[in-house]
Amino acid sequence: MNKKNGILVVLGIILLVFPLVVHSDYYQHLIIIAFIWVIIGSSWNLLAGYTGQVSFGHAIFFGIGAYTAGILAMKLGISAWWGMMFGGITAMLIGLFVGWVCFRLRGPYFALATLAGGEIFRLIATNWEALTEGMVGILIMQTFRSKLPYYYIGLALAASCIYVVHLTMKTKWGYYFVSIREDQDAAASLGINIVLYKNISLLISSFFTGMAGAFYMNYMGFIDPEVVFSLHFVSIMAILVGIVGGVATIWGPAVGAFVMVGLQETFRSAFFGLAPKWVSQGHALVFGLLVIFVIMFFANGIVGDWEKIKKIFFKTRETT
Amino acid sequence: MALLELKNLVKDFGGLRAVNDITLHVKKGEIFGLIGPNGAGKTTIFNCMNSYYPITSGDILFKGKSIKGLKTYKICHLGIARTFQIVKPLARMTVLENVTAAAFCRIKKIKDAKEEAHKVLEFCNLTSEKDKLAKSLPIGGRKRLEIARTLATKPELLLLDETAAGLNPTELDEAIDLIIKIKDSGITILIIEHIMKVIMSISDRIHAINFGETIAEGTPREVAANPAVIEAYLGDDYA
Ligand SMILES: Nc1ncnc2c1ncn2[C@@H]1O[C@H](COP(=O)(O)OP(=O)(O)OP(=O)(O)O)[C@@H](O)[C@H]1O
Numbered sequence: 179m180n181k182k183n184g185i186l187v188v189l190g191i192i193l194l195v196f197p198l199v200v201h202s203d204y205y206q207h208l209i210i211i212a213f214i215w216v217i218i219g220s221s222w223n224l225l226a227g228y229t230g231q232v233s234f235g236h237a238i239f240f241g242i243g244a245y246t247a248g249i250l251a252m253k254l255g256i257s258a259w260w261g262m263m264f265g266g267i268t269a270m271l272i273g274l275f276v277g278w279v280c281f282r283l284r285g286p287y288f289a290l291a292t293l294a295g296g297e298i299f300r301l302i303a304t305n306w307e308a309l310t311e312g313m314v315g316i317l318i319m320q321t322f323r324s325k326l327p328y329y330y331i332g333l334a335l336a337a338s339c340i341y342v343v344h345l346t347m348k349t350k351w352g353y354y355f356v357s358i359r360e361d362q363d364a365a366a367s368l369g370i371n372i373v374l375y376k377n378i379s380l381l382i383s384s385f386f387t388g389m390a391g392a393f394y395m396n397y398m399g400f401i402d403p404e405v406v407f408s409l410h411f412v413s414i415m416a417i418l419v420g421i422v423g424g425v426a427t428i429w430g431p432a433v434g435a436f437v438m439v440g441l442q443e444t445f446r447s448a449f450f451g452l453a454p455k456w457v458s459q460g461h462a463l464v465f466g467l468l469v470i471f472v473i474m475f476f477a478n479g480i481v482g483d484w485e486k487i488k489k490i491f492f493k494t495r496e497t498t
Numbered sequence: 499m500a501l502l503e504l505k506n507l508v509k510d511f512g513g514l515r516a517v518n519d520i521t522l523h524v525k526k527g528e529i530f531g532l533i534g535p536n537g538a539g540k541t542t543i544f545n546c547m548n549s550y551y552p553i554t555s556g557d558i559l560f561k562g563k564s565i566k567g568l569k570t571y572k573i574c575h576l577g578i579a580r581t582f583q584i585v586k587p588l589a590r591m592t593v594l595e596n597v598t599a600a601a602f603c604r605i606k607k608i609k610d611a612k613e614e615a616h617k618v619l620e621f622c623n624l625t626s627e628k629d630k631l632a633k634s635l636p637i638g639g640r641k642r643l644e645i646a647r648t649l650a651t652k653p654e655l656l657l658l659d660e661t662a663a664g665l666n667p668t669e670l671d672e673a674i675d676l677i678i679k680i681k682d683s684g685i686t687i688l689i690i691e692h693i694m695k696v697i698m699s700i701s702d703r704i705h706a707i708n709f710g711e712t713i714a715e716g717t718p719r720e721v722a723a724n725p726a727v728i729e730a731y732l733g734d735d736y737a
């Protein structure tokens with residue numbers, strides 16, 4: 179317990195001083211993106227990992243958050259930071275609607291409904307040009323030129339998201355979420371209003387994902403539907419972050435976010451220019467293989483199966 | 499006034515009438531047995547009572563008020579709790595967590611809910627298992643966990659669906675003791691049971707059904723002597 183807290187403090191300090199020591203924009207950028215994935219992954223994990231409602235449509239909330247902030251800033255001149263608040267709230271309202279439709283379905287049918295939902299929102303954002311500028315996308319002035327403010331805001335958001343999930347899971351809500359995941363008929367018979375609590379889980383999840391989207395808008399200064407409503411780069415990536423890091427663990431999505439962003443970047447840059455260019459095309463394939471590997475050997479992800487991973491590591495060291 | 503009343507309850511599954519015009523009354527404080535051969539419709543009656551299925555026609559009254567059409571969780575809040583014939587442990591939660599989740603039905607604070615759960619586990623003789631995952635329990639433990647969870651919701655009426663099935667003789671005696679202890683704590687019990695030793699020894703009254711229809715009702719003695727019951731159900735053992 180103490181050792182764990184110690185590790186957390188050390189990691190926290192490393193993250194806090196990192197941008198003061200490493201001045202490279204490139205590395206700061208990667209970590210900011212990882213922070214965004216920590217938020218999305220943790221939110222996804224609350225709904226899918228803890229509550230058992232596997233979403234294939236988290237791009238809905240990310241995109242809505244990003245577009246809310248973008249449209250408010252571009253069309254109404256409202257500050258990007260208000261946009262972050264509104265981005266979260268709008269995503270939550272959309273979450274209410276998504277829940278109303280999709281929670282009529284269970285298990286894989288729910289997952290498919292959210293997948294379809296994601297595509298519908300992407301199409302709306304593409305075609306409703308009067309509001310969204312369609313494929314042209316939305317461009318706003320970034321508030322800061324330096325990456326430092328974004329770094330610390332991202333860190334604060336990611337930390338608060340993890341903290342909120344952690345707190346939630348310690349309350350009655352947490353017990354209810356997991357009960358619903360384990361057996362929703364049993365849960366209902368024990369007095370749990372399963373529709374209400376699925377929606378509560380979804381609302382928290384969509385709020386943080388929306389904030390992440392709005393933060394992304396502010397940080398990047400540019401969005402278009404193909405990026406923020408992307409099935410591949412957002413919805414599926416959210417699942418990968420959760421699964422690789424460890425579903426239904428507090429730290430899993432955080433670990434998953436850093437691993438996945440690292441991997442993605444390694445491939446995107448074709449091993450930092452060391453490998454031939456075509457390697458960068460292979461990242462979808464590698465992600466697919468990675469998921470198969472994780473599910474087969476470490477079904478609980480890096481954090482969930484940490485003891486197992488440690489054992490393997492020590493064993494191989496002893497024998498060599 | 500009866501605690502629970504089924505009035506002309508009918509449940510159809512497509513063309514199959516699983517429950518046909520069942521009327522019965524359960525009085526406060528009694529153990530009321532529901533028996534019938536496999537497929538007679540017993541579990542379906544429970545499923546209607548906690549709104550797992552909508553009923554086709556008829557009515558269900560709890561303390562004089564209709565509970566027809568209420569949501570499953572509301573029925574639990576009103577004071578009717580059930581166990582499942584095919585047990586439904588919250589598998590990847592510990593035994594204590596299973597019961598705590600149920601205790602939130604009446605208790606707001608987590609500390610109080612946990613305390614209540616500890617009490618219930620003690621009552622059901624599960625304290626030594628409390629930190630084990632529910633899925634790691636053997637069948638006897640799972641059945642007791644089913645009961646413990648329902649007790650944590652503080653029911654007035656408890657519906658037990660074949661709690662004794664699959665238990666070894668020692669466990670069977672323990673189960674009977676537990677059921678009597680629950681009754682003594684003031685909870686009314688409606689119990690479905692195949693094992694005659696159990697149902698005959700603990701029930702105050704018994705209602706027998708076959709093919710979804712009532713064939714007899716009375717004291718255990720009366721029902722055991724009823725020719726329709728003997729023919730339909732007790733056949734080999736008692737004829
Ligand atoms: N969901 C369902 N859909 C269709 N038919 C069903 C359904 N549930 C039960 N039945 C049918 O209703 C009848 C009554 O089933 P039920 O499970 O109530 O019997 P039971 O008396 O509990 O039997 P057992 O002693 O085997 O538990 C059976 O013929 C069964 O096949």
Ligand SMILES: [Mg+2]
Binds near residue numbers: 540541542583
């Ligand atoms: Mg049955």
